[in-house]
Amino acid sequence: MKMADVKRVVCLSGGVGGARLLHGLARALPGNSLTVIVNTGDDFEHWGLHIAPDLDTVMYTLSGLGHEARGWGLAEESFGALDMVKRYGGDDWFALGDRDLGTHLMRTQALRRGETLSAVTERLFTGLGVHTRVLPMADELCQTMIDTENEGTLPFQQWFVKRRTIPVVKRVWYKGTRKPAPGVIESIAQADLCLFGPSNPYVSVDPILTMEGVREALEKKTVVALSPIVGGRAVKGPLAEMIRSLEGEDPTPAAIIRHYKGLLTGMVVENGDEPFAAVSNCQILGTQTVMNSREDSFQLATKMLEFAAQLA
């Protein structure tokens, strides 16, 4: 397929790395052609509010309001409310900023009056001037649960933020709905290309794949992933250790390809990583994949789209 014939693209995404690629994809594609399906397995209730970290990371990144270096939260932020919670002896392990709180208040209020997560997500994105179509993977909760070696089962944020990913992971599973949000299956079915951001397979992409019909819809499509492993290390987060503990393998792009069990048509890997990505029936493009600027994201998105189009 020629790039000019690509009309609809779907990208599955987690938080930080995925959001950086999305920024480039949104720039590289004509308006209305990109649909993003975001992991909500990280969602949880904190201080009585519904927090959706990956949706917010995508929203803040696409709107240009995000904290570039940290990857999550807002760039211009203060933590006065958090300081007060600390003084009262409340839960202070999850850093909600003062401006960020506005997002959680609006979302929680809307959910309590019966609006769906999809509907409030659309309203919040539009409010920040983001017109890319972004769908949560589900309207109801489906929470990523981590079985650890020494500390039992922890909900994702307790393991990731409170325990700083120290407890060794034995198993990852998903508790809650399997019903995808409206538009999820349809957007995949209508897509010319499907992409996976450089997101952690176990805690960012797999939750989306467990939604009913998602894997089956993707099996009919050209699916290209951006490798979250570069030079034998995770670009961000605990993925390398998870591959070791969950698969008993070294962290390589090939381990990620095998994990998806035949779902990937192609993978984009870092220059030099091609020999570590050799798995039959999966085509490889080696290029610069680490995104240190908006220009890097745009260049990488363009190359990934051209590669995927050529495989379609």
Ligand code: FO1
């Ligand atoms: N990540 C942290 O490591 N520590 C935090 O205190 C923290 C607060 C936070 C607040 C709002 C938000 O949207 C995200 C936040 N994150 C924080 C990031 C987030 O929990 C993780 O990066 C994702 O869930 C993993 O994709």
